[in-house]
Amino acid sequence: MARPRPSSEKIKVVAENRRARFDYAIDQTYEAGIALTGTEVKALRFGEGSIAESYAEVKGNEIWLVNSNIPEFSHGNRFNHEPKRPRKLLLHEREINKMHGAVARQGMTLVPLCIYFNARGRAKVELAIAKGRKAHDKREHIKEQDWKREAARLLKDRG
Secondary structure (H helix, E strand, C coil): CCCCCCCCCCCEEEEECCCHHHHEEEEEEEEEEECCCHHHHHHHHCCCCECCCCEEEEECCEEEEECCECCCCCCCCCCCCCCCCCEEEECCHHHHHHHHHHHHHHCCEEEEEEEEECCCCCEEEEEEEEEECCHHHHHHHHHHHHHHHHHHHHHHHHC
16 A cells, blocks of 8 residues: 655755855756765754755766765764765756756756755755856846835735
């Protein structure tokens, strides 16, 4: 008999790259599994980990998460993991090909947005295909956000 699906999609966000949405224009997002060792999973469940300086790169037919920091598990023994090792991301081959094409031809970047545990308890990475913003693009983005916030406030006051 199949395992019953949970009624609500509960996710527990462990690490978030808030700066990525400001520094990059996000084009498309993907959910990728991440290959972790036992102590890495335990450290993530305690809420430790950072992807602020990390990025993903295509090597052959695989995608690797580089420069993400999952600190050593406090109760780990000599089998503890290396904190900044490259970690393999698990995606379908067509998704990998699409990302490889975007990075190679269009000059896009693969940016991790967050690491979280899905409803089934699996560690996942939200990966985005993005293009870097220049300084003037960032200023325009800030103006646009401010205007949207102001318009929403005005509509709320009148309505």
